[in-house]
Amino acid sequence: MNIARKGVDLDTRCVVCNRLFEDGGHLFFRCKGAKARWRALDLEEVRVRLSVCSSPLEVLELIFALPGEARMKSIAFLWCWWRERNKVSHQDRRLSTNEIQFTVVRHCEEWKEQIAKKKADPVNKVQQWIPPGPEVIKINLDGAFMRNPNRGGWGAVGRNQAGEPVFAACGSIPSVSKALQAELMALINTIPIAEQFGLERVIFSTDCEALVQGMKSSELDLSWLGPLFKQARFLIRLAFPDSNIVYLPRACNRPADKLAALGVRCNTDYQVFGPSEIPPDVMAFIAKDLVIS
Numbered sequence: 001m002n003i004a005r006k007g008v009d010l011d012t013r014c015v016v017c018n019r020l021f022e023d024g025g026h027l028f029f030r031c032k033g034a035k036a037r038w039r040a041l042d043l044e045e046v047r048v049r050l051s052v053c054s055s056p057l058e059v060l061e062l063i064f065a066l067p068g069e070a071r072m073k074s075i076a077f078l079w080c081w082w083r084e085r086n087k088v089s090h091q092d093r094r095l096s097t098n099e100i101q102f103t104v105v106r107h108c109e110e111w112k113e114q115i116a117k118k119k120a121d122p123v124n125k126v127q128q129w130i131p132p133g134p135e136v137i138k139i140n141l142d143g144a145f146m147r148n149p150n151r152g153g154w155g156a157v158g159r160n161q162a163g164e165p166v167f168a169a170c171g172s173i174p175s176v177s178k179a180l181q182a183e184l185m186a187l188i189n190t191i192p193i194a195e196q197f198g199l200e201r202v203i204f205s206t207d208c209e210a211l212v213q214g215m216k217s218s219e220l221d222l223s224w225l226g227p228l229f230k231q232a233r234f235l236i237r238l239a240f241p242d243s244n245i246v247y248l249p250r251a252c253n254r255p256a257d258k259l260a261a262l263g264v265r266c267n268t269d270y271q272v273f274g275p276s277e278i279p280p281d282v283m284a285f286i287a288k289d290l291v292i293s
Contacts, residue, residue, distance in 0.1 A: 024059075025051065027085060034081055040101045041073055050074075069108075076107040127251040129289040131161050136201045140248075141190060142256035143173075143182030143208070144264050152176035153266065154186030155259025157282070158194060158202075163290045168255075168278045169193050170263035171270025183208040184228050186260065187215075187245075191235045193272055201242040207250040207257075215245045254285040 017031050028034055029051035038047035046066065053059045063074050080103050084094050095103065132138040137158045144153040152173035158166040171189055176182050183206060194202060206212060214220040214229045221229060236243050250257070259282055263270070273279070278286070 024056065028078060028081060036097055037077065037081065037100050040097050041077060041104060043070065043073060046070055046074055072108045072111060073104055076104040080104055127249045129252045131163055132203050134161055136203060137166055137199050138203045138205055139190060139194060140253050140256040141186045141204055141206045142253055142260040143186040144260040145176055145179040145182040146264060150175060150177055151264060152182040153260045153263025154182060154189055155256045155263050156186060156190040157255045157259060165275050165278055165286055167197050168259060168273040168282060169270060170259040170266060172263055172266040180208065180210050181225060183211045184225060184232060188228065188232050188235065189270060191239055195239040200240060202240050204245040205248045207248060207253045209247050212245055212247045255282050258282050258285055
């Protein structure tokens with residue numbers, strides 16, 4: 001079917017079979033190429049039911065009402081077939097019926113694996129602060145960033161194997177433009193404080209995965225934060241014979257998060273608290289970690 005409009009010929013035929021007018025119903029359910037693929041997937045009955053639907057919404061409702069295996073295969077095939085249609089438009093090589101069948105099955109198997117993982121590790125699984133080993137101090141870090149007026153804060157709390165606080169600290173960051181910068185400044189500002197308390201074996205814990213990545217590799221050294229990452233690695237090597245930095249979920253970093261919020265409002269550059277001087281609201285979060293543990 002050719003439609004001439006203002007001197008331009010528009011070909012509206014299906015690009016796969018090159019026969020009939022291409023709409024969603026034809027492309028996905030009535031095109032001879034699509035029919036062959038539905039049959040190869042043992043979904044001919046599903047195709048027939050979908051082909052008589054009167055709207056996209058009805059198609060979706062029918063697909064979502066299918067049994068699990070048929071639903072997965074139908075969704076995977078629709079996605080694969082749309083990609084095949086676009087390949088034809090760009091004159092790329094199309095997949096054979098067997099290749100389409102294999103691709104659909106592979107997608108379904110991958111989805112099943114992801115579903116199984118989620119069931120094995122549910123979102124509502126209890127997350128808790130994990131104590132360090134003997135003679136090791138775990139230092140939780142956090143940075144806070146306020147986009148307007150580009151101000152930040154940082155907080156840190158060090159705890160021993162029994163979960164008892166050794167020190168806490170917080171401070172302001174007068175000029176900060178990225179959240180990662182605030183997290184990195186939290187680490188840099190905490191290092192000399194931990195050194196003052198005579199700590200030698202430490203584990204820095206943060207809920208910022210990018211901070212851990214930047215400290216354990218040189219991937220971010222060429223970024224604008226690269227000099228700060230190099231400085232942090234140098235200070236840690238200089239201060240501690242034994243150290244590590246690890247990621248932990250945000251739910252396990254509440255005391256440091258509270259301290260970072262205090263740091264944003266800090267009137268001085270920073271404040272350091274001994275075990276008996278830690279603010280009550282921060283101690284409340286520390287106590288909750290101990291109760292959960």
